[in-house]
Amino acid sequence: MKKRYYILLFLTIFTQNLLSKEFKLQSPDKNTTVIISEIKGQISYNITNNNKVLVSPSILGILFQESPMVDLWYVDKANSQNVDETWAPVIGKRSLVVNNYNELELDLFSEYHTQIHLKLIFRAYNEGIAFRYLINSEMDSVTISTELSEINFMEDMQWWSYRKERPPLGPSLASQIDTTVNYPLLAHSKSGKNIAILEAQLDNYPWAMPASIAGQSGFSFDYNRHLTIPVPFSMPWRVIMIGETYGELIDSDLIANLNPKADPENFSWVKPGVSFWDWRAWGYKADDGFVYGLDLPSWKRFIDLAAETGVPYLLLDADWYGPEFSKGSNPLTGGKSQDVKAAIEYGRQKGVGLVLYLNHVAAKAYGVEKIIQAYAEWGAKGIKYGFMKIDDPVEKVNWTHYIVKLCAQNQLFVNFHDGPVPPTGEEATFPNFVHREFIHAQSDGKRVFEPGDYIKMVHVNTLAGPVDQNNGMFDMVNSLQQRPKMFQQLNSTPLAEAARTLITYSGGMTVIPDAADMYRKHMKLFRFISAQKLPWAESKTLDSQMGEYISMMRKSGDTYLVASVTDESARELTIDLSFLPPGKTFKAEIFSDTPETHYINNRMDYNISQRNVTSTDTIIAKIAPGSGHCMIIEPN
Numbered sequence: 001m002k003k004r005y006y007i008l009l010f011l012t013i014f015t016q017n018l019l020s021k022e023f024k025l026q027s028p029d030k031n032t033t034v035i036i037s038e039i040k041g042q043i044s045y046n047i048t049n050n051n052k053v054l055v056s057p058s059i060l061g062i063l064f065q066e067s068p069m070v071d072l073w074y075v076d077k078a079n080s081q082n083v084d085e086t087w088a089p090v091i092g093k094r095s096l097v098v099n100n101y102n103e104l105e106l107d108l109f110s111e112y113h114t115q116i117h118l119k120l121i122f123r124a125y126n127e128g129i130a131f132r133y134l135i136n137s138e139m140d141s142v143t144i145s146t147e148l149s150e151i152n153f154m155e156d157m158q159w160w161s162y163r164k165e166r167p168p169l170g171p172s173l174a175s176q177i178d179t180t181v182n183y184p185l186l187a188h189s190k191s192g193k194n195i196a197i198l199e200a201q202l203d204n205y206p207w208a209m210p211a212s213i214a215g216q217s218g219f220s221f222d223y224n225r226h227l228t229i230p231v232p233f234s235m236p237w238r239v240i241m242i243g244e245t246y247g248e249l250i251d252s253d254l255i256a257n258l259n260p261k262a263d264p265e266n267f268s269w270v271k272p273g274v275s276f277w278d279w280r281a282w283g284y285k286a287d288d289g290f291v292y293g294l295d296l297p298s299w300k301r302f303i304d305l306a307a308e309t310g311v312p313y314l315l316l317d318a319d320w321y322g323p324e325f326s327k328g329s330n331p332l333t334g335g336k337s338q339d340v341k342a343a344i345e346y347g348r349q350k351g352v353g354l355v356l357y358l359n360h361v362a363a364k365a366y367g368v369e370k371i372i373q374a375y376a377e378w379g380a381k382g383i384k385y386g387f388m389k390i391d392d393p394v395e396k397v398n399w400t401h402y403i404v405k406l407c408a409q410n411q412l413f414v415n416f417h418d419g420p421v422p423p424t425g426e427e428a429t430f431p432n433f434v435h436r437e438f439i440h441a442q443s444d445g446k447r448v449f450e451p452g453d454y455i456k457m458v459h460v461n462t463l464a465g466p467v468d469q470n471n472g473m474f475d476m477v478n479s480l481q482q483r484p485k486m487f488q489q490l491n492s493t494p495l496a497e498a499a500r501t502l503i504t505y506s507g508g509m510t511v512i513p514d515a516a517d518m519y520r521k522h523m524k525l526f527r528f529i530s531a532q533k534l535p536w537a538e539s540k541t542l543d544s545q546m547g548e549y550i551s552m553m554r555k556s557g558d559t560y561l562v563a564s565v566t567d568e569s570a571r572e573l574t575i576d577l578s579f580l581p582p583g584k585t586f587k588a589e590i591f592s593d594t595p596e597t598h599y600i601n602n603r604m605d606y607n608i609s610q611r612n613v614t615s616t617d618t619i620i621a622k623i624a625p626g627s628g629h630c631m632i633i634e635p636n
Helices: 002-017 246-251 296-309 337-350 360-366 368-378 393-409 451-463 494-503 516-520 523-530
Strands: 020-026 032-039 042-049 052-060 062-064 074-087 097-109 116-125 128-137 141-147 150-153 157-161 185-189 194-200 217-220 227-230 237-243 273-277 313-316 353-359 382-386 413-416 433-436 509-512 538-545 549-556 559-566 571-576 586-592 607-613 618-623 628-635
Touching: 020 074, 020 097, 020 116, 032 097, 032 116, 032 128, 128 141, 157 451, 185 451, 194 246, 194 451, 237 246, 246 451, 246 538, 273 296, 296 313, 296 337, 296 516, 296 523, 313 337, 337 353, 337 368, 353 360, 353 368, 360 368, 360 382, 368 393, 382 393, 393 413, 413 509, 451 494, 451 549, 451 559, 494 523, 494 549, 494 559, 494 586, 494 628, 516 523, 523 586, 523 628, 538 571, 549 571, 559 571, 559 618, 586 618, 618 628
Parallel strands: 273 313, 273 509, 313 353, 353 382, 382 413, 413 433
Antiparallel strands: 020 032, 032 042, 042 052, 052 150, 062 141, 074 097, 097 116, 116 128, 128 237, 141 227, 150 217, 157 185, 185 194, 194 237, 538 549, 549 559, 559 628, 571 618, 586 607, 586 628
8 A cells, every 4th residue: 555655646736847837826806816836846926016026936844853964845735714803802903803814724644754745825915925835744743954935026125124122124134134023024126115024823833033134135034044833834924015105004904814713702811902011100209299119008009090090000110029030039938929919809899900010030030930820819800920031932922822821811912021031922812911021111221212113113113013112291390300110211291101102012911111200290181191091993094104203092982082293303294184083073072292292302382272074084194303293083
């Protein structure tokens, strides 16, 4: 029987060597086409968009250690399908997500890998293209020596990449690639297309590190290491998003759609929302002489304001159980653990949940399973996990997912900080994975960013999923002088900070950093933040230009919130209100700059006005340098 099988296989391979095959896949709107070709065992693809070649022929395939010098894969059979469905995320940019794509699945074989079975899957969405490999084998595991996947673009482009606190990259991205550059990458082509390169559904595998291809405007996904993986195995999706505007990319649900979907009933306990944060408030002196610190009275001030304004959470950061990097700091009994329990009970009485910091040092030293179970029993609502010091990327990915699943079992949120794994849409599968610090958090790392840098970061990093950037600081005058955890003065305005809390896609939790008493001084402006009742019913980028400005609308219940920010230049933005339901009149509360407002010279000035608006109206937002503009639009 085996002998006959190999004879048939040989005949099939011999036949394929004489032929070339070509497979065509189009997006549902037929604007984007992928052509996958197999010529004498070499597989490649190209992409056209609106009849213009976007990606030139690019190699596909995998080299396995079992046959390290051979990469000949032939298409045995092809299957296609169309999927057009909607699903309801627990957290997300909108209450209903459309998942519409055409799929092509190719079964590949090789005479050199008779025990390895490879599938290549392409999906074509209106927003872009994704492909991945599925690996099976008669063995228990296989070792990948090289992934050959490439993306070669037809023309040079302007590129941007942000990774934690690194500066942006410019037009010569390929020459600047180093070990700190990660996806997502965002590009603007000379022909006007906006393109992003990302990953989706990362599991038990290292995140991709783009490697430049000599002489070409493109990238490969080679990891420069051998990876032994169990089989069957699904590799991450490689994603190429395409948009006429930057806003189309920002608003897309493509990355979430490429991940398994959570059962909402299993995560009904996930209640997204805004959270106060104690860390940056330390040292703030209120008008009554009270000084914020690592103590129960400070936490109660936050909880009191949260209860008054409908803010559902307070996040307690590091050192509450002792110095965070000390192995002697016990996260169950150390430091102010008894005060933390008292704060949790005080919050419970007032309808405010607490999120507790946990450092990786303590998690490993005292048993993360026991710690997370204990925090759930105390009544906490989530954890903030800091400084996951794991060098091996596969181990780091798996440990991250283990923490997320462990938290889900105990009905806790989780927010990863300090060098987390890149976002690849995990919140679709685990909605308790609310966000992470895969972005430069404001006034963190002993440096700050300028207004134009914020706009670049929000265009790039939020493409891949929700991030925690800690926007929302209102104190622009005294924060650096008073507070030990404010390392540099923010170059911003309270109005820009309020706007950023909406614009930054924060998924399940928007963390705001100022003292409760500072927010009390600006209660009308603070209402713009407290009105952000997550999850969002709808989100839409109204207008944006990379590095210059962005204007965003998010809907919460029957309330529409609109926020805009500019770079270091003053500008006027025309905000079209056609997103409002026609035939209805709404009341708009508008927060705008004064003629004297400036993000360096006069940070604190802003005006508040009201007017009735309809879907046929436009608002002219006059924004001062480095500042912003906010609107709360409610049924009249």
